[in-house]
Amino acid sequence: MLKQFPRLSLIWADGGYSGEKLASWVKAMCGWMLEIVKRSDNLKGFHILPKRWIVERTFGWLNWSRRLTKDFEHTTKSSEFMVKIAMIRIMTKRLA
Numbered sequence: 001m002l003k004q005f006p007r008l009s010l011i012w013a014d015g016g017y018s019g020e021k022l023a024s025w026v027k028a029m030c031g032w033m034l035e036i037v038k039r040s041d042n043l044k045g046f047h048i049l050p051k052r053w054i055v056e057r058t059f060g061w062l063n064w065s066r067r068l069t070k071d072f073e074h075t076t077k078s079s080e081f082m083v084k085i086a087m088i089r090i091m092t093k094r095l096a
Contacts, residue, residue, distance in 0.1 A: 061090055065085075
């Protein structure tokens with residue numbers, strides 16, 4: 001994994017992924033730190049959580065690709081390929 005993603009060192013995850021077991025597995029297997037972004041129990045309604053909006057915004061951009069709005073792909077390989085194509089489209093539009 002480290003050869004495939006040499007710059008990756010920190011992973012932000014939702015509160016549903018909390019737990020020392022997962023964090024220690026990620027550290028042992030990949031050498032990455034797992035940081036859980038939790039919502040405060042005191043908050044009511046919508047609040048922007050630090051770093052979490054980056055992921056939500058990216059999912060929003062990916063939903064502009066009609067092929068990714070539903071799970072049409074039969075294999076994970078083809079699904080991964082379609083995400084890459086959608087991101088390439090987004091990046092080329094920014095460069096233009």
